[in-house]
Amino acid sequence: MARLNLLEETRFEKLPVTVYPNQQIAAINVAKRIAKLITDKQTKNEQAILGLATGVTPIGVYAELVRMHKEEGLSFKNVVTFNLDEYYPMQPTAAQSYVTFMNENLFNHIDIDKKNIHIPDGTLSQAEVVQFCLEYEHKITSLGGLDLQILGIGRTGHIGFNEPGSAPNSGTRIVTLDDLTRSDAARDFGGKENVPVKAITMGIGTIFKAREIILMAWNEKKAAIIKKAVEGEISGDVPATYLQLSDHVEFMLDEGAASALTRFDIPWLVKDCEWTNILKKKAVIWLAETVNKPILKLTEDDYNNHGMAQLAVEQGPAYNINIDIFNQAQHTITGWPGGKPGADDSQRPERAEPAVKKVIIFSPHPDDDVISMGGTFIRLVDQGHDVHVAYQTSGNTAVWDDDVLRYMEFAIDFNKSIGDDNSKLKSIYGDMRRFFATKQPNQIDTPEVRDVKGFIRKTEAISGARYAGLKDENIHFMALPFYETGKTKKNTVSEEDIKLTVDLLQKVKPQQVFAAGDFADPHGTHVVCFNIILAALNRLKATEDWVKDCWLWMYRGAWHEFATYEIEMAVPLSPYEVIRKRNAIFKHQSQKDTPVFPGEDAREFWVRAEDRNRETALCYDKLGLAEYEAMEAFVRYKF
Structure with a gap:
């Protein structure tokens, strides 16, 4: 009976799918599968032929394999590996090279024979690539084919770099990358213009020959494409759908990546x-x-x-x-996001008392506050609440180099106008000019450059918060240490990050905290910042009575919005309030027009925000509720 029930639940799914509670558990299970294959082959004195993937998805798998090697004695001496792909052209020593990636995440930490490692060569001339690809295929065939191929999946549905339009019988070859794929890689390369246009990849036909195929995907960002790959029609527009034709494939997902599948998203269609x-x-x-x-x-x-x-x-x-x-x-709709004084609050999302609340708006980047909840921010101030804003990071990696020179030139001219000696400033400016002239993609800025970029973001944030009506003493810049690496890759969260947050919370003792709950943020900063706030509040909850009366509201808007059914507080905005919010966003001039890291959405941040706020209002209108110009949405986190 249980088997029949499972078949009914998964009837929309056209290939086997296993779902784990989180990506850590999923990655460990994939690693165990690989380890079992290796040890089974060892008992037979045979080689294990593995097809390996790169990108963020397999990092946890490789970390677990390294742990098993160091702590459990798992040997890789009988393992031969073939990587799926490599950018072209690409030097193997480049930070973005998949050679570098594999060495840093796996090969440098295990006992594999280096002669058994095969990665497409991004240094070849175009004339040499065709022969190389033929030889790559021949090597795999001569070893009896791949025992196991692990895959990730791109937002275009690509597996390897087999982009939409790839043939199901394609072999290893050079390909042109989809524009979306290059956009997704832009952060690693310091801008989309630095991402190679081409790559060398195993073909879908090559992948299909593997005796076992595991496709992995983590978090909600992959949910939409996973639904297409698992439940959609087979189509060259989504190359991963070709895997439906294999009898040897399994999708191993965490709950986020599986969340759009019918059995999780619309369960009433498949079960009681x-x-x-x-x-x-x-x-x-x-x-x-x-x-x-x-x-x-x-x-x-x-x-x-x-x-x-x-x-x-x-x-x-x-x-x-x-x-x-x-x-x-x-009852989710309210024009009083801090609670309406003296009103019956039994059917309202926020409490009426205290009439004047202490509020902290946490902003991961220096513009998330006004982009995501600028209208509510302004309304809270207008309605007399004691509002504070806390900018958790400096945002100093997201400023164009040209802006640094522009501000430095302004400072030099200003100093000259008041008769100050400019010698030191001119020296620093000259160093910056020389540094920028030879700067490589994603090269760490000098401390002076990072400082100026941080100052730019800080002054913009102050301007935006002042426009919203805030007093200077209520504007806090935390510069959490985890962010201050000068690189796109950040440090792990430390005790200092949590302590700084604890100290601010203790100082203000808020009844309301607003925090970014937009965990689809492609750079990961939002979820890191949210978890720091959560850790701080949970720590304080044990000793501070005021925490019991502190409500934590999550906002979104910069990347995605809450689904309508999730919304617990919807704050309507009039046309005038939409314009005020827009003006607050405009104070962040370094992020206007084309920001350094725009993510997957090409629209300017103020356009995204207005469109999403109008879409939320339209959803409410279509449900038969009142019609508003725009709405900002919030969900309460019960910590």
Whole structure:
């Protein structure tokens, strides 16, 4: 019976999928599979032929294999490896090279024979690449083929660098990279313009010959493409869908990457559900959006025809369910994000008392506050609350070099105008000019350059916060140490990061904390900053009574927005308030037009913010609720 139930739940899935609670557990299980293959081969005195992948996804797998080698004696002397791909052209010593990646994450830490390592050669001339690719294929074939190929997946659906349009029988070859793939790699190369246009990759046909294929994916950023690969039609537009044709493939995912699969996202279509309130709210809003009706117009037939008959029977009639969910959605809307003084707050998202609240808005980067919740920020100040803003990082990696010279030239001219000696400033300026002239992509800036970039972001943040109405003494710059590496790769969180946050929280003792809950941030800073806040609050909870009355609200907006059913507080913005928010964002001039790290969205930050806020308001309008110009959305975190 359990087997039949599982088959019913997974009936939309066209290949085997195993889901783990988190990526750490998933990575350990992949590593165990690889280790078992290696040891099984060792007992037979045979070589294990592995196809290996690069990128962020397999790092945890390689770390576990290294641990097993050092702590459990796992030997790699019988292992032969073939890497999937390499950028072209690419020097093996370059920081972005997959040779460097594999050495740093695996090969330098295990006992593999270096002669058994094979990685596509990015130093060849184009005339030599064709022969190299033929020989690469021949080497794999001569060893009896790949025993196991591990894969990640790109947002284009590529496996290896087999981009949309790749043939299912393709072999190792040189390819042109999709524009989206190059955009995703831009941060590693210090800008998209530095990302190679081409790569050498194993073909889909080569991958298919492996006796076992494991595709790994972690976190919600991969959820949409995983759904296409697992449940979509086979198409050259999504090369990973070709894996549906293999009898030897398994997708190993964490819960985030699996979250868009039907059995997790729309479970009522495949099984009977335990109708918690949040699932009921999600289902009814989904139904309204699917049939394009306001909530109060949904009928019994709508429920029955869309997999929700069980809900209608257990908690119906349908109209009663409609009224319940309509009221819940309506009660999220408030023009008083700090609570409405003297009002009945039983149906409001925030408490009425205290009438004047102490508030801290934590901003991971120096512009997240106004981009993601600028309208609410301004409204909290306008309504008389004691608002503080805390900029958690300096943001000094996200400023153009040209801006540094522009500000330095301004400082030199200003000093000259007041008769100050400019000799030291001119010397530093000259050093900067010489440094920038030979600077390599992603090269660490000098301390002086980092300082100026940090000053630029700081003055912009002050300007934005002042525009929102904040007093200077309520503007805090934390410069958390984990961020201050001068590189895109940051340090791990330290005790000092948490202590700085604890100290600020103890100083203010807020009743409200706003923090970035946008964990789809492609650079990872948001989730790191959120976890630091959480660690600080949990530490204080044991000793400080005020923490019991402190509510933590998560905001989004810079990258993605909360789903409508998740929203617990929706703050409507008038057309005038939208303009005020836009003006606050404009104070961040270094991030305007084209920011250094724009992420996957080519729109300017102020455009993204306005579009997402209008989309949220439109969603509420279509559900039959009041029509607003825009809305900022929040979810309360129960820590």
